[in-house]
Amino acid sequence: MNSRLVNENPIVYPKKQGRVRTDQSNTDEDIKDPEHSELTLEDLRVITKESVEVDDAKSYVRVTLTPTLPHCHVPHLIGLCIYSKLLKSLPTRFKVDVRVAPGSHATEAAVNKQLGDKERIAAALESPYFVDLFN
Known part of the structure; x- marks a missing residue:
């Protein structure tokens, strides 16, 4: 990551109440923003409760992400x-x-x-670079 940030001063939103955290909950449940590692995707409203659709009966989950900038360079990541x-x-x-x-x-x-290409996703998820990044 380069030292110059694309979005130096992102808007940080307060977390909405209603998200249940347990004693077993920890910050590993949250995905950190690649550019601002101290902030989560929830903090930046890249992901919200409303942007996640789950259909248990059809075994389907859809997540719609909203990048913080129209020219964000990491939405695929x-x-x-x-x-x-x-x-x-x-x-x-x-x-x-x-x-x-x-x-x-x-x-x-x-x-x-890119995000719809299942072969590309599978290859990326096996890449040592991405595995280190995800972990």
């Missing part, structure tokens, strides 16, 4: 982090779909194409 976290925590019967919110990014179609 954020999407991969979300995939990785969900694949580790959900039963294998679930299909996971991660997308960029409509109109939220300058290269939305290209990012969604």
